[in-house]
Amino acid sequence: MNQAADRTGIRVMVVDDHPMWRDGVARDLTEAGFSIVATAGTGTEALTRFPATQPDVVVLDLQIPEPNGVEVTAELIRQNAAVKVLVLSASGEQNDVLEAVKAGAIGYLVKSASRPELIAAVDRVAAGETVFTPGLAGLVLGEYRRLVDAPAEDSTAPRLTERETEVLRLVAKGLSYKDVADRLVISHRTVQNHVQNTLRKLQLHNRVQLVRYAIEQGLDETEE
Amino acid sequence: MGSDPAGTAVVSTLFRAIAVLRVVVLVNTVVLYAYRYDRYPHAATGAWALAGLTVWTLVALWAYDDARRRRWPLLVTDLAVAVGAILLSPYVKGDGLNATLPGFWVMGVVLAWAAAWRLTGGLVSAVLISAADLSVRDEITLSRWPNIFLLVLGGVVVGFLSDLLQRTAAERDRAERAAAAAAERQRLGRVVHDGVLQVLALVQKRGSELGGEAAELGRLAGEQEVALRAYVQRETSTPAEGTPYDLGGALAALGTSTVTVALPATPVRVDPVAGVEIAAVVAECLSNVRHHVGRDAPAWVLLEDLGGELVVSVRDQGPGIPEGRLAEAAAQGRLGVASSIRGRIEDLGGTATLETGSFGTEWEFRVPVR
Numbered sequence: 349m350n351q352a353a354d355r356t357g358i359r360v361m362v363v364d365d366h367p368m369w370r371d372g373v374a375r376d377l378t379e380a381g382f383s384i385v386a387t388a389g390t391g392t393e394a395l396t397r398f399p400a401t402q403p404d405v406v407v408l409d410l411q412i413p414e415p416n417g418v419e420v421t422a423e424l425i426r427q428n429a430a431v432k433v434l435v436l437s438a439s440g441e442q443n444d445v446l447e448a449v450k451a452g453a454i455g456y457l458v459k460s461a462s463r464p465e466l467i468a469a470v471d472r473v474a475a476g477e478t479v480f481t482p483g484l485a486g487l488v489l490g491e492y493r494r495l496v497d498a499p500a501e502d503s504t505a506p507r508l509t510e511r512e513t514e515v516l517r518l519v520a521k522g523l524s525y526k527d528v529a530d531r532l533v534i535s536h537r538t539v540q541n542h543v544q545n546t547l548r549k550l551q552l553h554n555r556v557q558l559v560r561y562a563i564e565q566g567l568d569e570t571e572e
Numbered sequence: 573m574g575s576d577p578a579g580t581a582v583v584s585t586l587f588r589a590i591a592v593l594r595v596v597v598l599v600n601t602v603v604l605y606a607y608r609y610d611r612y613p614h615a616a617t618g619a620w621a622l623a624g625l626t627v628w629t630l631v632a633l634w635a636y637d638d639a640r641r642r643r644w645p646l647l648v649t650d651l652a653v654a655v656g657a658i659l660l661s662p663y664v665k666g667d668g669l670n671a672t673l674p675g676f677w678v679m680g681v682v683l684a685w686a687a688a689w690r691l692t693g694g695l696v697s698a699v700l701i702s703a704a705d706l707s708v709r710d711e712i713t714l715s716r717w718p719n720i721f722l723l724v725l726g727g728v729v730v731g732f733l734s735d736l737l738q739r740t741a742a743e744r745d746r747a748e749r750a751a752a753a754a755a756e757r758q759r760l761g762r763v764v765h766d767g768v769l770q771v772l773a774l775v776q777k778r779g780s781e782l783g784g785e786a787a788e789l790g791r792l793a794g795e796q797e798v799a800l801r802a803y804v805q806r807e808t809s810t811p812a813e814g815t816p817y818d819l820g821g822a823l824a825a826l827g828t829s830t831v832t833v834a835l836p837a838t839p840v841r842v843d844p845v846a847g848v849e850i851a852a853v854v855a856e857c858l859s860n861v862r863h864h865v866g867r868d869a870p871a872w873v874l875l876e877d878l879g880g881e882l883v884v885s886v887r888d889q890g891p892g893i894p895e896g897r898l899a900e901a902a903a904q905g906r907l908g909v910a911s912s913i914r915g916r917i918e919d920l921g922g923t924a925t926l927e928t929g930s931f932g933t934e935w936e937f938r939v940p941v942r
Contacts, residue, residue: 366767366770366774368774369770369774372774372777372778411766438766438769438770438772438773438797438801442835442837443837446837458773459769459770459773459774459777460772460773460776460777460794460797460829461777462777462780462781463777463781481832482832482834482872482874483832483833483834483835485834486834486835486836486874486875486876487834487835487836487837489836489876490835490836490837490838490876490877491836491837493836493876493877493878493879494836494837494838496879497879517874517876517885520834520872520874521834521872521874521885521887521934522832522870522871522872522887527931531931
């Protein structure tokens, strides 16, 4: 995956309000052979440029001028469920990262990640794979635990299977997918599937919650 | 009068309650007067006076409803009307006066004074009205005492309550404002921190790519970035409630550019004694990693809150603890690091599991909580 030629078909949009970062990330990705089809400095710009440029991958900073990264993620996914959002965040706001993932982002990387890590992450996200840091795995584990502890009013809350818990815990303890596969004597692909399922269940639950909330608030009724 | 908006709002509520009372005592006075109308020597004058009292009551209800009108002219007029009506009583009702013309109506005036001018207002108005009441009696007997006593007591108590309510409201208002200001400062802090984090991360990334001296600068920036991120996480997850020790924040602070800490998004609050001890044990594990694996050896910490139990894992990818070394240490009568760690966790009622091998070393602590 190291040749530049492999990636020209991957259309990427970079969203970051910090020009130095935006240009740096765009340059790194261009040099690696990706097609940067758009850059944006605010949530509004991102939402305006998205329909016109139809990127496959959006590399998104969460701390951007309104609407914020979480809202942008939700809206992009609503417009095109196939778009892959990779969150690139310097922020200490763990809740924002979790919210973005629940809204549909499939990857998370801290900004201090090296250039090869960034390029590998965009490659994997473009291929539909999830990109987890140990930190994100810890957040997702915590979220499932929270859902279990939440008042029993919600029987639709997703649960992790034992295997999924096992895999996520190993990822949270810093093992690469390959190490996890070796440790559990399963294939790399299976690890990937387990991780992906944990996200998909959370995202689905999140969407159901939003619809339920909308109905409760009467937002589904058209205004007369 | 309450000079701040919160105090004024409380007093307005108080006056609305008093308004209801004033209507009740007015009706009481009018009905009693009508019932005994035939017995009074100058009943018609009294009726006119009561009509005037009714009109004044309505005016007063309207006037007291707005804080801007609740000033001395209104309050003094109110008191003057009450005293006037009392002084008119002997003429209307003749000798052997039993009840004054306004009767219980004067209570409304005393309470208004108490609400507006607190304890002093209640006391002064009650004393003045009592004096007027006594002045129209043919003879001063002990039978008047209960009414006077109750009036003065009521004025003082309501005055004291009005004072207390206004102070409490003002204090609550100040506290709310302070909390809002703190939240805004925290929000601003986050924005500022985020900008700094961005730059530090950029320096680290570019520095390591440039190599040489720049790489050293990058490494330093990276350390600061991790430290600041841990600080921000702790800052934003510290609402002042629940059990005091934020174990998540404490573990986040142990993160460095080589130590990765994974936490749940919600704060993990534990008993301070257990929390401090757990954090100290984790710090000791990490110090072991630095000593036995290498200064820049990567390590991972994972904190999970299972409800009744906390699970803390510390992992490194070193060569592992050589076989037999733990047993050897024990045989020589030395406690050894491993058993010290185990002992500290067991003292908290938990269990410590050690897995070590060519894949590295992994501690798992399970500590019951709550």
